[in-house]
Amino acid sequence: MKNRIFLEIFDRLYKFFGPQGWWPAETPFEVCVGAILTQNASWKNVERAIKNLKEINLLTPEALYNLSEKELSELIKPSGFYNLKAKRLKNFIHFLFENYGGSLEKMKEEEPETLRKKLLEIKGLGPETVDSILLYALDKPFFVVDAYTYRILSRHGLCPEETSYEELQSLFHENLDKDTDLFKEYHALLVACGKNFCKKREPLCKDCPLSYLR
Ligand code: SF4
CATH class of the missing domain: 1.10.340.30 (Hypothetical protein; domain 2)
Structure with missing residues (x-):
């Protein structure tokens, strides 16, 4: 069964930041x-x-x-x-x-x-x-994982502290529909959250759209 929290994270970030328009390129x-x-x-x-x-x-x-x-x-x-x-x-x-x-x-x-x-x-x-x-x-449904993804997921107890790229990626593959548009937007939103709120040293949880995530 899919863990609903993965969609909830997306919904909250999308409501807060709006569409990110990734990847910024002409071709x-x-x-x-x-x-x-x-x-x-x-x-x-x-x-x-x-x-x-x-x-x-x-x-x-x-x-x-x-x-x-x-x-x-x-x-x-x-x-x-x-x-x-x-x-x-x-x-x-x-x-x-x-x-x-x-x-x-x-x-x-x-x-x-x-x-x-x-x-x-x-x-x-x-x-x-x-x-x-x-x-x-190429519009292939592979979720892109980066340091922001790890930081956000681990701070919310959604992945173990020691985890591999493939393990993190499969969390998204298992808990979301394999939808390229969703994957594109989701990764971009996690980057926005990481840059604006989930900072390495002092996360700004109070104002973050993911605060009190259950
Ligand atoms: S800054 Fe946001 S994403 Fe990071 S731990 Fe705090 S509430 Fe979660």
Whole structure:
């Protein structure tokens, strides 16, 4: 049986914050690039890196495939760890071309669990990045888990202190309908709650929409 509290959390956050409009991108490919660049970076800096690529029409799989890793790393400098991220982006682009001829549409046709396994084999792509790509770029129902998710759930006794990414993710998969729109909005709302109220050191429970959650 589903635990109703997972829907209640969503309802309360949605009522408080409203729709978050995630993922802020013009194309599914831009989502993929953003998901890789946002590792250890603020979204503002990711936006600057994406703008650099967009301004000279490089935000397509073909253009990035043909761009050297060195040129790419220069352009994405604002996102930090740019040499590493250029490598990761290149790894993803090569995977896309080797397996799906550079087409995200073709990649989308792959069986979801198989695709997830394959994406996780790309060097430098962890589960949060992979699930962000699957959910926000390809509309596959995989819940995206991050530090905010863990913090909020653990503070409400909904997950053990020691838990893995997969365990946290399966809590959402087991207790919610597998609805991509719901998953997209829910993750974004947890981030909003984490940033505004559920702070690492001093959570602002008094004013938080999740206070007195039972
Ligand atoms: S700030 Fe307090 S009430 Fe809000 S999610 Fe965190 S622990 Fe819960």
